[in-house]
Amino acid sequence: MVKLAPSILSADFANLLDDVKKVENAGVEYLHIDIMDGHFVPNISFGPIVMNALKGKTKLVFDVHLMIENPDNYIEEFVKAGADIITVHVETCTHLHRTIQKIKSYGIKAGVSLNPATSVFTIEEILPELDMVLLMSVNPGFGGQSFIESTFEKIKKVRTLITRENLDIDIEVDGGINPSNVKMVVDSGANVIVAGSAIFKAENINERVMEFRKNVL
Numbered sequence: 001m002v003k004l005a006p007s008i009l010s011a012d013f014a015n016l017l018d019d020v021k022k023v024e025n026a027g028v029e030y031l032h033i034d035i036m037d038g039h040f041v042p043n044i045s046f047g048p049i050v051m052n053a054l055k056g057k058t059k060l061v062f063d064v065h066l067m068i069e070n071p072d073n074y075i076e077e078f079v080k081a082g083a084d085i086i087t088v089h090v091e092t093c094t095h096l097h098r099t100i101q102k103i104k105s106y107g108i109k110a111g112v113s114l115n116p117a118t119s120v121f122t123i124e125e126i127l128p129e130l131d132m133v134l135l136m137s138v139n140p141g142f143g144g145q146s147f148i149e150s151t152f153e154k155i156k157k158v159r160t161l162i163t164r165e166n167l168d169i170d171i172e173v174d175g176g177i178n179p180s181n182v183k184m185v186v187d188s189g190a191n192v193i194v195a196g197s198a199i200f201k202a203e204n205i206n207e208r209v210m211e212f213r214k215n216v217l
């Protein structure tokens with residue numbers, strides 16, 4: 001079963017709850033929450049205050065993508081703000097094993113994300129500890145960028161590693177996904193699909209979500 005994770009980065013922040021309700025009513029599973037610090041990525045998004053505002057108002061799983069330096073310092077705050085899954089970037093963690101244990105100590109799921117230029121072998125040793133691997137299919141920092149084609153091969157590599165070790169780990173792919181390329185992303189081995197602009201910038205959000213579903217089910 002493929003899960004859809006609309007990224008609120010492309011939502012209408014003046015009417016954020018309305019947009020969240022639209023994707024929830026359209027039947028998506030996750031709400032992808034992009035946290036950017038202006039250091040690890042060249043953009044600043046928002047912090048836990050926005051998550052707190054949504055907490056309790058939706059049943060969607062809060063899938064938090066931390067694009068921040070020193071993520072350990074903020075994990076507890078994002079847990080309190082309602083995070084169900086926290087994903088950190090391998091490029092930001094000197095002691096990745098410790099960071100993953102810290103996330104899991106709160107009883108939530110832990111993921112690791114890789115930039116397009118980061119090798120899948122950087123996570124080979126930590127793989128058995130993970131609930132999710134998030135492969136970036138754009139350079140992180142902005143919504144609305146084009147999908148980097150080499151990601152297809154990378155998804156296959158991660159799926160091979162997971163299968164070889166007989167693990168049960170989600171593969172989430174993030175950046176530039178739309179109804180035209182989603183089937184290839186899923187066929188390559190992904191089972192959680194992030195889409196920001198393709199969903200929230202659509203004229204009819206419900207129809208766009210159905211279009212995604214039609215192409216991957």
Ligand SMILES: O=C(CO)[C@H](O)[C@H](O)COP(=O)(O)O
Binds near residue numbers: 140
């Ligand atoms: O992490 C991200 C960017 O760093 C976003 O989740 C991603 O860009 C989604 O937006 P879009 O679907 O418009 O590419």
Ligand SMILES: [Fe+2]
Binds near residue numbers: 007174
């Ligand atoms: Fe993201």
